[in-house]
Amino acid sequence: MKIYTLAGFLLIFILFLSCTKRGENTNHPNQNRIDEWERIAPFFSPPEKFDNDYSDNRSPLLFYNGDSVATVEDWQKRRTEILTRWNGMMGAWPEVLTEQKIEFVDTIHRDNFTQHRVKFYWTPNEKTEGYLLIPDKKGVSPAVITLYYEPETAIGNGGKPYRDFAYQLAKRGFVTLSIGTTEATKQKNYSLYYPSIDSVTVQPLSMLAYAAANAFHALAKVENVDSTRIGIMGHSFGGKWAMFSSCLYDKFACAAWSDPGIVFDESRPSVNYWEPWYLGYHPKPWRERGMITESNPASGLYPELVQKGYDLTDLHALMAPRPFLVSGGSEDPPERWKALNHSLDVNKLLGFDNRVGMTNRPLHDPNEESNEHIYQFFSYFLKSDL
Numbered sequence: 001m002k003i004y005t006l007a008g009f010l011l012i013f014i015l016f017l018s019c020t021k022r023g024e025n026t027n028h029p030n031q032n033r034i035d036e037w038e039r040i041a042p043f044f045s046p047p048e049k050f051d052n053d054y055s056d057n058r059s060p061l062l063f064y065n066g067d068s069v070a071t072v073e074d075w076q077k078r079r080t081e082i083l084t085r086w087n088g089m090m091g092a093w094p095e096v097l098t099e100q101k102i103e104f105v106d107t108i109h110r111d112n113f114t115q116h117r118v119k120f121y122w123t124p125n126e127k128t129e130g131y132l133l134i135p136d137k138k139g140v141s142p143a144v145i146t147l148y149y150e151p152e153t154a155i156g157n158g159g160k161p162y163r164d165f166a167y168q169l170a171k172r173g174f175v176t177l178s179i180g181t182t183e184a185t186k187q188k189n190y191s192l193y194y195p196s197i198d199s200v201t202v203q204p205l206s207m208l209a210y211a212a213a214n215a216f217h218a219l220a221k222v223e224n225v226d227s228t229r230i231g232i233m234g235h236s237f238g239g240k241w242a243m244f245s246s247c248l249y250d251k252f253a254c255a256a257w258s259d260p261g262i263v264f265d266e267s268r269p270s271v272n273y274w275e276p277w278y279l280g281y282h283p284k285p286w287r288e289r290g291m292i293t294e295s296n297p298a299s300g301l302y303p304e305l306v307q308k309g310y311d312l313t314d315l316h317a318l319m320a321p322r323p324f325l326v327s328g329g330s331e332d333p334p335e336r337w338k339a340l341n342h343s344l345d346v347n348k349l350l351g352f353d354n355r356v357g358m359t360n361r362p363l364h365d366p367n368e369e370s371n372e373h374i375y376q377f378f379s380y381f382l383k384s385d386l
Contacts, residue, residue: 036380040373043325043357046344050337055263058309060317060342061349075320075349082314083248089301089310090279091202093210094124094194096249098217102132112136113170115155120218122179122211123194130179130215131155132222133170140226142253142382143175145215147208147234147241149185154178162366163235165374172375174382177219180238181208184277190237191277198283203301205244205278212245216252229253229382233374235327235366236260236270240278246324247315254322254381256374259329259364263312263339264305266292270331270364274298279305316343321352325377330364 045051060078061069064085069078087093105117116132130151135141146154146166154166155178166176184190189197191204192211202210212232220227231254234242239260246255261271274280274292280302292298305311316324320343326332340356347355359373 033380033384036376040357040376040380041354043359043373044354046337046341047334050334050341052341053338054341055311055313055338057263057311057313057339057342060314060346069349072350075346079318082318086248086314087206089305090206091200093202093206093213096210096217097121097124097214100214100218101221102218103127104132105129111171118177120215122214123192123207125195128179128211129182130177131166132219133166133176133178134222134224135170135173135175137173139224141173141175141224142229142231142378143177143219143222143225144169144231144233144378144382145212145219146176146178147212147232147238147245148178148180149190149237150180150182151178153180162368162371165233165235165371168371168375169378172379174378175219175222175225177215179211179215189277193281200281203279204276204281205240205273206248208241209244209248212241213249213251216249231255231378231382233378234258234260236364239327240273243312244315246322247318250318250322252322254324254378255319256325256327256377258327258366258370258374259331261331262316262326262336265331268331274302276300278302311339313339313342316340316356317346319343319355320346321350321355323355323377323381324357325374326358327366327370327374328358328360329366329370330362332358332360334358334360 063078069075100121103119105119107116113133113135118132119127119129122128148154152158153160153163156164156167166178170176181190192207193200193204194202194207216230219225232242232246232252233256235258239257242255243257243260246252261268264273265271269291276282276286280298280300282299288296343356359370361367361370
């Protein structure tokens with residue numbers, strides 16, 4: 001009997017080891033995080049054909065005088081140089097509003113979260129209205145600010161498929177704040193003009209980033225929010241807005257940019273940074289909307305940036321080592337890795353891997369798969385310590 005008992009014990013022990021080796025021990029404390037990373041890991045390295053293949057843009061690891069960035073200390077100086085130069089060209093922000101609290105207008109319950117209509121100052125002299133979605137669970141949660149033409153779209157009201165980012169993230173346990181340029185969009189001005197649309201001191205796209213910085217601080221004061229884990233995202237117009245916001249304001253923990261056009265590209269109609277509501281502001285009457293032509297040239301800051309060799313790779317580098325994901329479509333195809341490789345180099349200098357990612361789809365519009373990758377990105381980088 002003792003022999004059979006020992007044999008049985010050995011058989012059970014061998015089966016236990018076998019299950020453990022196959023990863024079937026689901027009680028491992030880091031298993032969910034390992035699984036989350038495995039789902040998005042393929043998007044955080046360039047395809048082989050673009051590995052170490054760089055765009056012609058000036059490297060962020062070169063000072064504007066041509067000197068090389070060789071150390072972490074050098075990078076801090078270079079980072080300051082980039083911010084100073086770009087803010088000087090686009091216009092200095094007013095003081096960021098760090099002490100305001102969100103004003104609650106009305107409240108309803110949906111699914112597994114509470115939806116509040118809210119107001120707060122997004123410029124020194126103007127309030128905006130948006131939607132704050134707070135999951136039913138107890139305790140503090142990570143949060144994401146979503147940006148679009150109007151805030152209703154991201155909460156699932158508006159009939160635009162696969163743009164309900166705030167709604168989907170709230171159902172997944174994130175506090176979300178959805179904002180947009182409703183009134184300006186109705187008037188086809190789209191952006192923010194400070195101090196007035198007739199005479200601006202800050203390029204409109206930079207002013208949108210300033211508004212997002214104010215939204216960050218308003219959201220950070222919400223009781224349910226972990227202020228160290230606030231991300232930002234948007235699609236198209238909102239993607240440009242999210243990119244400039246996260247790059248110019250380093251309190252955002254991470255960011256996802258859905259097909260904004262991550263570099264200047266005058267061959268693509270939606271990579272239209274030359275428009276007056278982005279980086280090409282000029283007093284009205286405005287140029288006719290559309291591609292740059294001899295009869296319809298660009299004006300304002302944008303043509304000066306291009307002529308002097310500036311591009312958005314400088315701004316991407318300001319994210320390092322904060323993670324970002326480009327959810328690329330027609331405007332940001334796989335070839336954009338040539339530009340993103342510059343940010344990979346900055347992160348490598350700082351000692352970080354897996355901070356720059358890109359997914360790709362053929363069309364500009366987001367879809368279920370591309371959105372799911374965004375939600376997985378936020379889950380991995382905001383819900384757990386790195």
